[in-house]
Amino acid sequence: MAEASMVRSAQSPDKGAVGSVTLTSMNEGNQVIPAPLLRRGRTFELLIAFVSCVLLAGGTASADSDSGRSFTALITDAEGVVTELTNVSFYWEEQVSEAAFVPHELKQVPVSRGAGTVKVRFATIKEIEVKPAPDSSLPLVTITLTNGKTGAFRLAIAGSFKGESDFGEMHIPANSVRRILFK
Structure with a gap:
């Protein structure tokens, strides 16, 4: 050598x-x-x-414990159309420069409660009801957990719910959603 x-x-x-x-x-x-x-x-x-x-270290855009789990949900949009999505995630893009974005897919919903942000995991959610905010800011959500507890929040990030429908990948903007029922 x-x-x-x-x-x-x-x-x-x-x-x-x-x-x-x-x-x-x-x-x-x-x-x-x-x-x-x-x-x-x-x-x-x-x-x-x-x-x-x-x-x-596992440093991916989705750093929650349910990242490998697949969730199925019935999503009702503002027009009353109900769509079943599999492999549901909360999708948003972070702008890092004028022309660059970092995509994030979460198995949780980031919501504001007072001055803090709560990341409510899909595994703990039974239902989400979405109400448009009167001042066209981020929508108000009422989350019902699988244990029966409910809470009122404001969505913390403008994003969409993404998943696979029978016809292909679908994105529904969060402000166009009225109800999400997790199966």
């Missing part, structure tokens, strides 16, 4: 020399690699390490 050692050249900046590193290998002799290339390589290594850590 070849051994390698790195030695930084000690040239003074007034001679116009650019810093470089000498890589010495027992089999190949000496090879000079410019320092900017090493910095680029190091940056790439750090980027790969960061991405690997995020992926290994």
Whole structure:
């Protein structure tokens, strides 16, 4: 196996020399690699390490415990049309720059309660009733849990309910929904 050692050249900046590193290998002799290339390589290594850590940590857009579970619901829209959707999720896009968006698919509904935000998991919800807000802001929702408890909230994020219908993928904007009944 070849051994390698790195030695930084000690040239003074007034001679116009650019810093470089000498890589010495027992089999190949000496090879000079410019320092900017090493910095680029190091940056790439750090980027790969960061991405690997995020992926290994499970850092996805959907970070809730029910992310692998599929939910089925009957959704009634503002026109009274009832549609059965499978693999239901709450979908919204986060704008990170003028032309870039990050999509989020959640198995929970983010709602406001006072100054806080509550993420109500689909697994605990029996029914959601949606009422349009009088001032065209985010809609008001009444959530009934599977244990019978109810609560009134305001939707925290403008989004849509997304799922698979018999005819294909469907998005229903949350402000156009009137009722969601989870099966």
